[in-house]
Amino acid sequence: MAGCAITPLRTWDANDFTLTEQEVKLIAIEEHDRWNDERIADGWTLDLSLKKADPVQKRTPYLVPWQELPPDIAQYDADFVEAIPSILASAGMQVVRTTELTQKLSDAST
Numbered sequence: 207m208a209g210c211a212i213t214p215l216r217t218w219d220a221n222d223f224t225l226t227e228q229e230v231k232l233i234a235i236e237e238h239d240r241w242n243d244e245r246i247a248d249g250w251t252l253d254l255s256l257k258k259a260d261p262v263q264k265r266t267p268y269l270v271p272w273q274e275l276p277p278d279i280a281q282y283d284a285d286f287v288e289a290i291p292s293i294l295a296s297a298g299m300q301v302v303r304t305t306e307l308t309q310k311l312s313d314a315s316t
Contacts, residue, residue: 208232209305215298223291223301233290234283238272245269 253265
């Protein structure tokens with residue numbers, strides 16, 4: 207996850223972890239790619255004539271690369287990504303940058 211890892215909650219300020227703008231964009235793109243793969247596997251198809259998704263017929267105008275999404279839908283993905291630290295903290299987990307994790311593991315082994 208963009209140079210980050212998920213670990214058990216170890217600090218009380220885990221809820222305050224903030225992803226950089228670049229990390230948010232990268233993870234939002236990855237999340238949208240995952241969403242596309244999930245929809246395709248479930249039989250959804252692209253229909254650019256629609257204004258919003260049709261879950262009954264499994265058609266959506268959003269089955270496109272993230273860069274082609276309407277700005278409000280791309281922002282929806284980014285908003286979700288920005289909420290990940292809080293969501294994980296409420297489940298007893300936290301986000302750490304892998305450089306921090308590597309240093310903590312190194313310190314623990316000495």
